[in-house]
Amino acid sequence: MSSGPWLEMQKEESKRMKQFISFIRKEFYHIFRDKRTMMILLAMPIILIILFGYAITTEIKRAPIAILDQSRDEVTQKMIDHLSASEYFELYTMVNSEAEGQALFRQGKVRLLIIFPAQYASSPDASVQLLADATDPNEATQLAAYATAILSQVKVETINSPLSTATAITPVVSLLYNPLMKGAYNFVPGVMGLILILICAMMTSVGIVKEKEIGTMEVLLVSPMKPVYIILAKATPYLLLSLVNIATILSLSYFLLGVPIAGSLTLLVSVSILYALVSLCLGLLISTVADTQQAAMLVSAVVLMLPVMLLSGMMFPIENMPKILQVLSNIVPARWYISAVKDIMIKGLGARAILPEISILAGMAVFLVALSVKRFKIRL
Amino acid sequence: MNVIETEQLTKRFGTFTAVDHISFSVGEGEIFGFLGANGAGKTTAMRMLCGLSTPTSGSGKVAGFDIYKETELIKRHIGYMSQKFSLYGDLKVWENIRLYGGIYGLPEKRLKEKTDELLRVLDLEHERNTLVDALPLGWKQKLSFSVAVIHEPRIVFLDEPTGGVDPVTRRQFWELIYQAAQRGITVFVTTHYMDEAEYCNRVSIMVDGKIEALDSPAALKKTFKADNMNDVFRALARNAKRGE
Numbered sequence: 150m151s152s153g154p155w156l157e158m159q160k161e162e163s164k165r166m167k168q169f170i171s172f173i174r175k176e177f178y179h180i181f182r183d184k185r186t187m188m189i190l191l192a193m194p195i196i197l198i199i200l201f202g203y204a205i206t207t208e209i210k211r212a213p214i215a216i217l218d219q220s221r222d223e224v225t226q227k228m229i230d231h232l233s234a235s236e237y238f239e240l241y242t243m244v245n246s247e248a249e250g251q252a253l254f255r256q257g258k259v260r261l262l263i264i265f266p267a268q269y270a271s272s273p274d275a276s277v278q279l280l281a282d283a284t285d286p287n288e289a290t291q292l293a294a295y296a297t298a299i300l301s302q303v304k305v306e307t308i309n310s311p312l313s314t315a316t317a318i319t320p321v322v323s324l325l326y327n328p329l330m331k332g333a334y335n336f337v338p339g340v341m342g343l344i345l346i347l348i349c350a351m352m353t354s355v356g357i358v359k360e361k362e363i364g365t366m367e368v369l370l371v372s373p374m375k376p377v378y379i380i381l382a383k384a385t386p387y388l389l390l391s392l393v394n395i396a397t398i399l400s401l402s403y404f405l406l407g408v409p410i411a412g413s414l415t416l417l418v419s420v421s422i423l424y425a426l427v428s429l430c431l432g433l434l435i436s437t438v439a440d441t442q443q444a445a446m447l448v449s450a451v452v453l454m455l456p457v458m459l460l461s462g463m464m465f466p467i468e469n470m471p472k473i474l475q476v477l478s479n480i481v482p483a484r485w486y487i488s489a490v491k492d493i494m495i496k497g498l499g500a501r502a503i504l505p506e507i508s509i510l511a512g513m514a515v516f517l518v519a520l521s522v523k524r525f526k527i528r529l
Numbered sequence: 530m531n532v533i534e535t536e537q538l539t540k541r542f543g544t545f546t547a548v549d550h551i552s553f554s555v556g557e558g559e560i561f562g563f564l565g566a567n568g569a570g571k572t573t574a575m576r577m578l579c580g581l582s583t584p585t586s587g588s589g590k591v592a593g594f595d596i597y598k599e600t601e602l603i604k605r606h607i608g609y610m611s612q613k614f615s616l617y618g619d620l621k622v623w624e625n626i627r628l629y630g631g632i633y634g635l636p637e638k639r640l641k642e643k644t645d646e647l648l649r650v651l652d653l654e655h656e657r658n659t660l661v662d663a664l665p666l667g668w669k670q671k672l673s674f675s676v677a678v679i680h681e682p683r684i685v686f687l688d689e690p691t692g693g694v695d696p697v698t699r700r701q702f703w704e705l706i707y708q709a710a711q712r713g714i715t716v717f718v719t720t721h722y723m724d725e726a727e728y729c730n731r732v733s734i735m736v737d738g739k740i741e742a743l744d745s746p747a748a749l750k751k752t753f754k755a756d757n758m759n760d761v762f763r764a765l766a767r768n769a770k771r772g773e
Contacts, residue, residue, distance in 0.1 A: 164634040171631025175620065182619045364613025371579045371609040371686075372632050373601065 168374050172382035180386055194344050194394045198401045201336040209291055213241035214261040215250050220269035228303045237295045261292045333406040338490035339463030341398050342483035346428040346457055348391045351449040353384050353432030358445040384429045391425050411497030423510050424486040430517035437524040457483040485509045530557050532684050532715045538587035540573050547573040549738035560716045562726050565735030568771045571719045579686055580604055592683040608677040612689035615673050618662035625661055626676055633680035647675050667698035671705060678709050687718040703728050723759040736769050
């Protein structure tokens, strides 16, 4: 007799499992039958990777430059050769006066103007003037930095008289982890952060709100299925789908863009699942606020996508932001995820190094679950 | 034996009393019409009975279970069909049946039998693999009702189940309701079609959150000296203060 209640419980458990499976099956039907959404879901990571990898690039390649050479000596000639041979610059034209160079700037023909002073070679202290178009400040700094690097290298090589270099300290900068300064190392983690939040949060919130809109949510709530299971069942397919997307992104970035995966793949996937959970909770929270699918979509776009693009460090470095935005960026989950992914993928660090990121993401997940479950109950 | 019993059941939202001390009971196998104008409090009352909303005061039992403490048990013994219609349009007919069968925990074998029987009764055997979206509204409603009672509940709640269809289709829908009632399923139905009110065993009419009349259609017509339920309803609803 004593096994009675236990058997009962087991039966109950298997019933719940059956409920859950029927429900997940239904969710997959929804996803697979909506061909358009399906296409978007699967094609989005591919398009984003290609877009960021080839079209939207912050790397400098063949920037047109103009040079005003008032010295015309061996050294400046060598510098000019080096500049035009580098992959960063392309010599648009030599100019004869500063005014001529300025005119080219205004027409948008060149992005950098380099002016060598007269008798440059014989006066090692004379400085080269670099004029860059600072309407895009990031690019201007980068252009100037690249040009300076090339110029000083030539200078060291040619004017290598013990007199002049003995006093000058030339810093040797070596770039760690990303020696080629490839943008892909930065945006691949960013794209992962973006895709996961889009699929998990947006699709979940739209999915739940859709059931509210067509009236089936009411029927489900009257059914013996527990609300928690309804939500879990709604979220599971999107979690699986986002894993597929992670795999797509990682293979594309590895094989197509040559981004290495230096650290543990298991750790990378685990962190991604944690971040996906945070995103799912955000989606759930949105579904308790929004009443129509359009509203859910809009809220997801504004509340989730923009911060991920702007505040996560994906496109703009957090350190360069105004203080208030830096503080704000702390509550953007993508910021922590992207940082963790970079550490694992690019630097090859282990779990201990990304402990802060993991704990922050886990904390966010717990907080959001509590909040949305509370809100979900109130809505009933 | 009564399957629904309420005593002074009340629901307030802030200072607004949506349902105002209603007491009534519904017997086993009865078809009970729950009438009232929009905003009279029908939906709120029904939500309390289904365990979706906690009453402010009063007491109630559904299928023998307490509406405060035993909502989980209530949910297992009732069926529900909403006015917005309860099926998934992008799922096939049999997939919808299997989904709800699964949610109500029907064993695989029983579900199979039930599905075949249901399709035969509805004459939908050829539409087994049709997406529900492609069915005419009348068929969708019939299917929706059959799915709502697939687990043979004690009571089925129907919230304006026949909105938007013609009287002939409504008549066919009611055939299904009678069949269910004959099997012992109690039917609790809200409607604003007065021809449907005539089909019920007993009818209650809610005005401004209170039940103003409760009796069989014939007795109500006699009391209010009216030829049909429409006039009975008008006579009562005339005094309503709440609008839409």
